[in-house]
Amino acid sequence: MTRSADRNHDITRVAVSTVIFTVRRTGDAISLSLPLVRRTRDPHEGQWALPGGWLDISESLDAAASRTLAETTGLQPSYLEQLYAFGAVDRSPSRVVSIVYWALLRQDDVDAQVAAHAAAGDAPENVAWFDATDLPGLAFDHNDIVDYALWRLRNKVGYSRIAHGLLADEFTLAELREVYEAILRRRLDPANFRRQAEGSGTLIPTERFRTGSHRPARLYRYNRDVELADHGPLGVRA
Structure with missing residues (x-):
């Protein structure tokens, strides 16, 4: 050898x-x-x-x-x-x-x-x-x-629904924004974030609301037809 x-x-x-x-x-x-x-x-x-x-x-x-x-x-x-x-x-x-x-x-x-x-x-x-x-x-x-x-x-996080892996199945837009802020390490304007999130096509509003000390907030869920991320031509492997 x-x-x-x-x-x-x-x-x-x-x-x-x-x-x-x-x-x-x-x-x-x-x-x-x-x-x-x-x-x-x-x-x-x-x-x-x-x-x-x-x-x-x-x-x-x-x-x-x-x-x-x-x-x-x-x-x-x-x-x-x-x-x-x-x-x-x-x-x-x-x-x-x-x-x-x-x-x-x-x-x-x-x-x-x-x-x-x-x-x-x-x-x-x-x-x-x-x-x-x-x-x-x-x-x-x-x-x-x-x-x-x-x-x-x-x-x-900017082009996929990857934040869903850090959230409950149902969540408010404020909770979703907090996850984005924790990931990006910066504050996001609530009004702009709401407009972008609702226009993304990945969120589905439910008929349920989160109640507490503040005004009731609508709960959303992710569209499960949209994957967490693009896995490419190989897809998800077991």
Whole structure:
């Protein structure tokens, strides 16, 4: 075997990681958040990192993303899409290519899944939630990965119904606008947002209203004939 062939024999391992976003409310403020896992071994022992793990030779990438996310955080997202492959030579002490996914999960689903694991006594350890735009220094190149995922999310929110992955099935326009503001990190004019949202063709008004301390607000739902995102010619794969 030549030196080149020998070097290529074991150069690469494949890992799968997931950036999973949710919108969390604290009082009147909402923020785009994600879970991180504290590493318990070298390299980068003690640092926070994205949830993930090694690809099993017998499973698909999508299946590996779902499995490793469940194993490390106990979460099952409502939306999961392949983001990018990260494979810089110096990103890890050994050559590792990470297939990164990004996912969306509604806060109610997060709370329910976390509570179910706590009740069963199998809640994942070393997991904490962070503001996606105010992260500590992460292991490997995971800060760059989160930045890329945020860029992708902010681009998609402008032309798809991707925000639905962060909302309940029915929502007010004010709640939808808050999700957009959390993603885009800027305030949006309520009147302009209402006009654009109602003219988008993706929202269906219901006959129900949200009542409370303010004037009743009409509830909307997304048109399910419109996909969360354009998956291209391959479509959605199991």
